[in-house]
Amino acid sequence: MKLPLPPLPSALQPKPKRPGEGERVKPIDQAKEAGIATVDWIDERTSLSGALRWTMFRKVPKGTNWFYTLGSATLFAFLSQAVTGVFLAMYYDPSPVRAYESARHITNDVFLGEFVRGMHKWGSTVMVILIFLHMGRVFFFGAYKYPRELNWVIGSVLLILTMTMSFTGYLLPFDQRSYWATIVGVNINGTGPIVGPFLSDFLRGGAGFGATTLSRFYAIHMLLVPGGLIALIGAHLYLVARLGTTAPPWIKPSHDTGHLEERV
């Protein structure tokens, strides 16, 4: 029960707080707010939250199912390849006399080397399989049709670039299988009329398998093609976010057409 205050001279009466003079902000509160304050600070200067909302909170059609995760699965396979590849590059030596030895060193001596190299090796196969499953999903669901044709084309280029990665990466362990597979692969390139012979010379860095072939393949594998892959994956995802996904073909439009029927 609250008692009324005794009559006091106005000088002694407690003054109401002036506007803006609230509780002092304690350091603990500042610490609590630090995260959101940082995000706010960045967002105020970049407006990233809008882009993020546009990307992440999209409407998806009815019937969206597990098959729609194959594209993301491919993306994560690529990320796994990128991360393991970067760390493998720290131990790998792309010189013809040292390559096999350095790959052997990764597998046999380096801590977790066999595991990371195995992830990169088997992950490449997983990525190719996932790409084809994803491609099959898009094909059988009819998701390549208008207005998504360009995304199909970009996806096809991504497939070709992934195959280029597989081809150039196959040489890098530099064992017998790598060597002869590359000889065969480059010679298949050479069967293209007119340009074929020059293309295979360009790939090898000369008329025969020479001193620069391995480092060429290494540069293509870790610099040239990944750059293209990352750029095109960005374009691919942008178009997915912009155009949305398609409903599976077994989902029919559900609007009530009864009163739209035209009667003559």
Add this chain to the structure above:
Amino acid sequence: MAEGRNDPKSKYTLDRGMPGAFEGETVTRRRFMNVAAQGAGAVAVAAFVLPALGFAAGSALFERPPVTWQSIGPLDDFVDDTYIPRVITETPGIGEVGKTTVYVRQRNDQIDAPPNPPGYDERVVALSTRCMHLGCPVRYVEASQRFICPCHGGVYDFRGFVDGGPPVRPLDRFYTRVRAGQVEIGPRYSVNSEFRRFPSYRDPAQDLDGIGQYIYPGRFSTPKQ
């Protein structure tokens, strides 16, 4: 009359009432600046792209290693009814990877075509082990007197001509010579099924009969003798 959107504008800036226009001037200053800036950008990009491309492609397409002759032993080491394998260095400086096997025998007038070109003193025949299907290494099988490729089943007869399987032309050969009793192996060359010689050797799988010799051109430069 109000100027309509579809009225054709005069190409002279003077007629279009632009401030500071000169007589006979057709390019506006905005347009000139635009073209100049874009052009400068194009020049800057070309300045690093063209040298980089030339760097990547030039030595691969235009440079040839110098001709070397490698001694592989005295002439008496070789006979004319079977092949003796010898290892030579095709690309120096890269260890085992730069080595290749050649199959060597003495020339046999009974089975070998006349020397090509005439007058070429070919006393030793040296065959490359590169299968002319896709480049795997062939092996000489003594029992059948055939060269057999392990990859896709290419078979060549004793002279290196295709006997079966997918290869498109006979096995490549090497120039040979005898110096001071020693057999020496020189540059590689290709032959077609009529034993025509192509000094700029082609990659495997490149047919050299009929239209093949035109759609698979030789390299810009052949090794300097």
